[in-house]
Amino acid sequence: MFVRTESFQEFLKFYPIVCGLVIIHFVLWFFIDILQLPFALQILREGIGNNYFVGQGEYWRLVTPIFLHGGFAHALFNSFSLVLFGPALEQMLGKAKFITMYLAAGIAGNIGTYLMAPNEFYQHLGASGAIFGLFGVYAYMVIYRKSLIGAANSQLVMTIFVIGFFMTFMRPGINVWAHLFGLIGGFAVAPPLLKNARPFSVWQNRAKFANRDRDEVSFNPNRWKNKRFSSKNYGKYILWGIILFLVAMAFLGNLF
Template sequence: MFVRTESFKEFLKFYPIVSGLVLINLLLWLFISVFQFNFALDLLRAGVGNNFLVSQGEYWRLVTPIFLHGGFSHALFNSFSLVLFGPALEQMLGKMKFITVYLIAGIAGNIGTYIVAPNAFYQHLGASGAIFGIFGVYVFMVLFRKHLIGSANSQMITIIFVLGLFMTFARPNINVLAHVFGLIGGFALAPPLLKNARPFSVWQNRVKHENRSRSGASFDPNRWNKRKFSGKGYGKYIIWGFIIFLVALALVNNFL
């Protein structure tokens, strides 16, 4: 479920919410950090998380930091995490439930930061709380809904989860509270959202969209088994590459 065998066109078609969120992350980074458009810089100033300004009634700052990032590596890392772990959950939950858990987990991380952070002028930004909310749903599956995820994927989630927690507390300049409360938010939302969920299957996407395009014409469900996908066989390298990237990033930040 974490191996991406879809073409780019299929990815956009099958996972519109994940695609849209990644597009927002990268466009805002471009507008703010590269092109430095005035409206984008104003958006950054008005949208960054700031505990003092939230206490003054600027409650939108509990939402807007989810879409803002502090540099290319920050935006790329969160977007890559979303591409890797978001698609399966978007299919399993559906579009509305997926965007609900993403936003509420991100907001929960920002609320936790506002309530618990001792510094009234603490500023923060990034989608990490929302990303950890996705992990929270997967952790719930590993613990209580194993039939939805399978043993191999459960092991992978456990490894990624442990590494994510290690990086949360080991790396400097990390909003630990956003990660922790985002994780709790996703975990808490998982029971009702997963009530009617089914295990991820890329074939479900292809069958659904094929049936739509054929407008009710006959469809052979085995036709996909006859095709070879160029991404097949490389999924494990994507996963382990991501793990190595996490560890390397943690080590680099600890020594710089």
């Protein structure tokens, strides 16, 4: 569920919303921080979360901070967190419900920041509220929809969540309210969005796309099993090993 076995091409095909969000993160970071293009700097000025301007009616600032980040490390950590925990939910919920959940959690985090931040000029940016919304959905599964998530995956996701939640209060400069209200937002929208959900299975993705191929007459699950550990597929395991290593390094870097 959280260990990726897809090739890079499969990942792009199976999880277009996750991929699109990651691309947005890094394109905006590159234009703003590296190229410093005038229009990109204008996006930052007009899009960053700012409680004063929200109070003046600039309500789009409850949405736009979800896609902006304060530097490469910030964008890297949130993006790889999304790559690690987002794909299963994108398959289980479907594209429309996934993006609805993601935005709802992110907006909930920004509304919480507006209501609870220490001063009216508080500024913030980042996708962490939406990321904590993913944990909110998983927490709902663990409590109320155990059939959707196995025991091992439950332990993994809840362990990482507890660590992240603990560090929210330990590290300075963290938007605590975005994390808390993002978590609550994800948990709140989980019941209707998970109503018809089925457990994650990468084979469902492969079956669906195999059936769309005009050269495929029918789907044979053994076809994928026979190829899974062939020498031709070693590259994809190396790729995902590197990705998981970077996720771990980014996570540890944010902890310490």
